[in-house]
Amino acid sequence: MELKKITEGVWWAGAADWDRRLFDALVPLPDGTSYNAYLVKGTGKTALIDTVDPTKTAVLMNHLEKVESLDYIISQHAEQDHSGAIPEVLRKYPDAIVITNSKGKEFLSDLLNVDGDRVRTVAEGEKLSLGGKTLEFISTPWVHWPETFSTFLREDRILFSCDLFGSHLATTSVFVEDEWKAIEAAKRYYAEVMMPFRTTIRKHIEKFEQFPVETIAPSHGPVYRNSEKIVMAHRDWVSERVSNTVLLPYATMHGSTELMVDYLTESLASKGIGVQRFNLATTDTGKLVMSLVDAASIVIGSPTVLTGAHPSVISAAFLVNALRPKLKFASIIGSMGWGGKMVEQITATIANLKVDLIAPVVVKGRPKEDDYAALEKLAGEIAIRHRTNNIV
Numbered sequence: 111m112e113l114k115k116i117t118e119g120v121w122w123a124g125a126a127d128w129d130r131r132l133f134d135a136l137v138p139l140p141d142g143t144s145y146n147a148y149l150v151k152g153t154g155k156t157a158l159i160d161t162v163d164p165t166k167t168a169v170l171m172n173h174l175e176k177v178e179s180l181d182y183i184i185s186q187h188a189e190q191d192h193s194g195a196i197p198e199v200l201r202k203y204p205d206a207i208v209i210t211n212s213k214g215k216e217f218l219s220d221l222l223n224v225d226g227d228r229v230r231t232v233a234e235g236e237k238l239s240l241g242g243k244t245l246e247f248i249s250t251p252w253v254h255w256p257e258t259f260s261t262f263l264r265e266d267r268i269l270f271s272c273d274l275f276g277s278h279l280a281t282t283s284v285f286v287e288d289e290w291k292a293i294e295a296a297k298r299y300y301a302e303v304m305m306p307f308r309t310t311i312r313k314h315i316e317k318f319e320q321f322p323v324e325t326i327a328p329s330h331g332p333v334y335r336n337s338e339k340i341v342m343a344h345r346d347w348v349s350e351r352v353s354n355t356v357l358l359p360y361a362t363m364h365g366s367t368e369l370m371v372d373y374l375t376e377s378l379a380s381k382g383i384g385v386q387r388f389n390l391a392t393t394d395t396g397k398l399v400m401s402l403v404d405a406a407s408i409v410i411g412s413p414t415v416l417t418g419a420h421p422s423v424i425s426a427a428f429l430v431n432a433l434r435p436k437l438k439f440a441s442i443i444g445s446m447g448w449g450g451k452m453v454e455q456i457t458a459t460i461a462n463l464k465v466d467l468i469a470p471v472v473v474k475g476r477p478k479e480d481d482y483a484a485l486e487k488l489a490g491e492i493a494i495r496h497r498t499n500n501i502v
C-alpha cells in the first residue's frame with residue numbers, strides 16, 4: 111500500500127476506519143474515523159509519529175512494508191487507538207525505541223506491556239534531530255489524557271497535535287477537502303472529547319502561537335494545510351461566549367412531557383430565543399453534545415417512571431454533567447401520575463454544572479391552563495436572564 115505524501119520526507123501512514131460507528135461504546139461516529147500515524151524521514155534517522163488502533167495494525171504494517179529501518183516511534187498519547195500497534199512495530203524493528211514522556215512510559219507499560227528498556231523519555235521543549243528534520247516536543251496534557259504531548263516539525267512547520275484539532279472523519283484524501291464538513295466533524299469531536307478541558311486547551315492554543323505553525327496534522331481526521339480556520343473555530347469553542355439558545359432534551363411516554371416541550375419551544379421562539387429539541391428516544395447523542403458547545407441554557411424534560419426520572423433522561427443528564435459545558439441556566443420540566451422524585455434525581459445528576467437553576471415545572475397528568483401559564487413564566491424568566499447577561 112502506498113504511503114500518502116504530506117510534504118518531502120513526511121507521509122501519512124495511518125488507517126481509515128470507514129465502518130466504525132461507536133467510540134468508547136458511547137459516541138456515535140456517523141462518518142467513521144481515522145487513526146493517523148505519520149512517517150518522518152530525515153537524512154540520518156526515521157521516526158513514526160503514533161501508530162493506529164489495534165484493529166488496524168495490519169494496515170499500518172502494510173504501509174511500513176518497504177520502510178527498511180525505523181529508529182523512533184513517537185508515542186504522543188498512550189490511548190490504544192494511537193498506541194495499539196506499538197508492540198507489533200517494535201517487533202518488526204528490533205532497534206527502534208519509543209519516545210514519550212515519563213507518564214506515557216508508565217501508561218504504555220500498564221496498557222500494552224511495552225518494555226521500559228525500549229522507551230526513552232523526553233521533557234517539554236526537548237528536540238530530536240532526524241537530520242534536516244527536527245522534532246520539538248510540546249507538552250499538552252489533558253487533551254484529553256494527562257500524558258499527551260504534541261510535536262512540531264520545525265523545518266516543515268507541521269504541528270502534530272495528537273487528539274487536539276482532531277475529527278472522527280474517514281476520508282480518501284489526507285488533506286481537508288470540504289472545510290465546512292471537516293470543521294463540523296471537529297466540533298462534534300471537540301464536544302465529545304475535549305469540552306471538559308477547554309480552559310487547558312485555551313492555554314495550549316496560546317502556547318502554539320510561539321511556533322510558526324502552517325499545517326496541522328491531528329491524530330484523527332484530515333490534515334489542515336492551513337491551520338487558521340480550525341484554530342479559530344477552537345478559539346471560539348473554548349471562549350466564554352454563549353449563544354442565545356435553549357436546549358430541550360426530553361423523553362416522553364404518553365405525550366404529556368412532549369406537550370410541555372411543544373409549548374416551551376413556541377414560547378421561547380416567540381421571545382427571540384433559539385431552541386434545539388432532542389427527543390432522547392431517537393436523537394443522535396453527538397448532535398446533542400455539539401449543541402452544548404455554546405448554548406446558554408438547558409431545560410430537561412422527563413416523565414416520571416418507576417417513581418423517578420426516565421432512564422434515558424438520567425443518561426443524557428449524566429453526560430451533560432460530565433462534559434461540563436458553558437451552560438449558564440437550567441431548569442426541569444415534566445409530568446407525573448401520582449408522585450415521585452424525578453426533579454430531585456435530575457438535579458442531583460447535573461450537580462457539577464455551574465448553572466443558575468430556575469424553578470422546575472411539573473404537571474400531574476396532562477398539562478392544563480395553569481401548567482401552560484407556569485411554562486410561559488419559565489420562558490419569560492429564561493428570556494430575562496439571557497437579556498440581562500447580554501446573551502443575544
Ligand code: FEO
Nearest residue numbers: 189191254273329
Ligand atoms: Fe484518539 Fe485519546 O485517543
